[in-house]
Amino acid sequence: MKHDRTLTDATALTFPDFLEWAKESGEGRYTIYEIEKVAGRLDLTDEELDLIPADLGYFERVVAASPYGAVSRSNDLETARNRGNSRIRSALERFLLARGHVSPDSAARAGYNQAIAFIADHEGFLDRGALFTTNTHRPFLLVRARAQLALPDLDQEEFDRLWHDATPDGRKSLRKFAQRIAELRRGHNRWPELANLLPRQDFVVPIATDRARRIEWQSLPAPFRADAEEIFRQTLRQPADLRKWAKEQLALGRPAVEVDAEIAARVGKKKRTPKNIDSALAGYRQATTWLLRESYSPESAFAGLGTLRDLFTTDALEAACDAQIARSASAVTLKNADESSTLWSRFTNLTTIARHGLRDPEILAQINLVRMFNADYVLSPIEMTADAETICNRLRKSPHLAAAFVNAPARLSAISSERLGPASADFARERALRLSACAAAYAVQVSRALRPANLFMTRRKAVKKCPRNLTWIVDGEHAEIRFSGGEVKNGETLVVNVLGDDAKVLWQWDRVDRPKLMKLRGIDTSPYLFPGTAAPRLRKSALNLPSGCMSVAAIMELWDLGDRQLGLGLTPHQCRHALATLMLAVRPGDFANVASVLANTEKVARRHYGKDSGEAAAVAVRESLLAQHPDIFARMKRRT
Incomplete structure (x- = not known):
């Protein structure tokens, strides 16, 4: 969790403001108890409660998902946590409404209630005459609780906001909600009771913003992949391959001293060869797509992408590092950049490729320098304490x-x-x-x-x-x-x-x-x-x-x-x-x-x-x- 790096300004509302309001406005004692437990759930002291913003999105992503065992010894911790989260959530909505924040009113919820009631009343086994399968209505419950717009007025912008604020479990429900809406809109003639209650558009599930854009290896140009795979093969050259190559070179008449020197250069300081070739190849591919991600947009279709050697530039290395650090800093679900071994893994693979595959001292020097520039974030797994x-x-x-x-x-x-x-x-x-x-x-x-x-x-x-x-x-x-x-x-x-x-x-x-x-x-x-x-x-x-x-x-x-x-x-x-x-x-x-x-x-x-x-x-x-x-x-x- 990343609650420890939440930044607040002088005007931002925090949990101490929320707690003070709850006590002054006469909120129930159990609600106040739950608000006071939040510090313990996040392993903070009471004095550090001001690090937690009084924000519904942050509450859903971080507080609601936090473990409950440190503050409760209930025999049914899941029910206790859900009950506690519900109390805090309701009080937080009232607090924000009192401070002028927009909150869904009862009229806006009416459409959700009607749709949920109709669907729930007609759920069951389809082969026995039910209109919907069991639990079809469940994704609507989350949207009703979080949305700021009535169901017919729900649009893509509001759906994107809900997605951004949701936990991983919540996103699963939102994905199902989008599927349900599409199915119900297509079948509106079968269920006229729902026709006027449904949103006027289907929803597109957003690409997760806390993860990097995924680049499939097979989506890269074939000539580039062929060049890279050959370099990876050279990088992973096994002792048997080197012996075979050395015999071939001697048979061609090359002096033994030259062949021996080239083998020494290829092996370098490599202490051992990878035991899992497939895993090593996967690491090299990941490092390569990580390096080119910031240099080529999805719309470019990798136009101008030549050889793997051309990809290794100081600008590309720095751009990839900056993007990785920025991504980690902006996403609640990712580790801090200085607590993650991602950059260490990427640099290790790129260094191996440069030293044993490309065998290029200039590229190796570039990698070492950029690694030095970002030394605070290049943390090996053994250092992660x-x-x-x-x-x-x-x-x-x-x-x-x-x-x-x-x-x-x-x-x-x-x-x-x-x-x-x-x-x-x-x-x-x-x-x-x-x-x-x-x-x-x-x-x-x-x-x-x-x-x-x-x-x-x-x-x-x-x-x-x-x-x-x-x-x-x-x-x-x-x-x-x-x-x-x-x-x-x-x-x-x-x-x-x-x-x-x-x-x-x-x-x-x-x-x-x-x-x-x-x-x-x-x-x-x-x-x-x-x-x-x-x-x-x-x-x-x-x-x-x-x-x-x-x-x-x-x-x-x-x-x-x-x-x-x-x-x-x-x-x-x-x-x-x-x-x-x-x-x-x-x-x-x-x-x-x-x-x-x-x-x-x-x-x-x-x-x-x-x-x-x-x-x-x-x-x-x-x-x-x-x-x-x-x-x-x-x-x-x-x-x-």
Whole structure:
């Protein structure tokens, strides 16, 4: 989140103004409590509340989406957060209206109410005579709550505003709303009751402004791609290729000293060749399209784009860096430029291409200089400690969150079982089964936190040239998940043992709930523990990874569904930071053990978690955790 860099001027309304108004105007005490909780939700102090603008768009993007577990211990955190958000949202609308801001009136909402009521009354099974499928009306609810225009007057400009202010979940609803409007407008003769209630135009879903314009590699001119691919091939020349080339040159009569010197020049200071050629190629292509994005507009169709060598200019490099930094500064959903490794990744790939592919000292010097100009924003992944510090501090300040993390598998599994029993609609059953999948993912993460790429590519069944990862040593009691070196980022073999209660959760998903979800979603077969219909984004060159996995978007939706119940605000990768913090609470200063469990080096573990040598983590977390869960450290020791 980027609430810490919100800039306000002397006239801007902030949350202290909002809170003061709420108290003076007699808002309900529970509403005031929720406003006061916002600082805790965003990890700010009460004195820092003035960093939060009293703006509905900012509230929806940042505050409403923030984790709730730090300020509530409710048994149903999702309902508690939704209720709290609703109280703040309604009060904020009243506050802004009192300060002269435009707000939708009851007359403007009347059209939405009529349309929603008509659609909801005629939803059901189409083959049984219903006019609309179940939940057709749901996207209208969000638009009714946020729009400043009546439904018939809704236009593209207002739709764009709603899109800009929406969360990722909200944008999904808006996309469905645009589809529903188009369908209803086309079928207006079938539903005359809706004809006068609908907008007068269809809506175009805007391209996301917080992400760079995507350039498909195949959209580039064929001659340019051919030139670039040849340079990439030279960059990735393997030892076998060099040996073959050297023999050919000697056979042509070239002196051995010249051939040897050229090989040395081509290899340079390269310590090792990439293990995953496909991943390396993808990185080179991304860096290339990143470099040309600011030099060519979409309308130009890349006219005048010659060779890859021509693309490397100081102006192009600086323009790409400036655009990346500006994009990060303007978007709430992106990391700060000085907390992201994007520029490091781009420069690393471009340097490799220049040194080993183009072999051009002048281009290499240009890259090095521009890299130096932007040194404050070129941060390698090993230097990125801010994310780890944030998670560790959150657990130290709120030990009940640490307990929620350790008990997450059982908690999510119990909620899944509770909701699956009475669920009659497919939507409700699917949601309950997805909670079981998230519980299984947590069962693995609290046992030995994996990198997300490994966690969600776990295979329960072998396919041709691709072994399984999951083996049940004892049914329902002990699962072993094994990854070969070729599947792990640092090339080391990795083994996860899931035992006890966590193994029961994993077994429930693997053998009971997973088949139900596959049947519900129409997935015939999949070797993956978490099945889907997507293909792996970056296939491992040493493995024949099949299709049938979850897409990145589906993974994040699944994880978000679980986090709403837990209120932790963790991503799958951040579970690694959480586990490290708890391990240091068990064994202060034992960075070697942390490194071993996370499959990192001790140097990296110390950099991320060693600011206080681990003693502070132990002091801050230990007593409170023991008071709430006396067996927690015994459980953690079994995991390590």
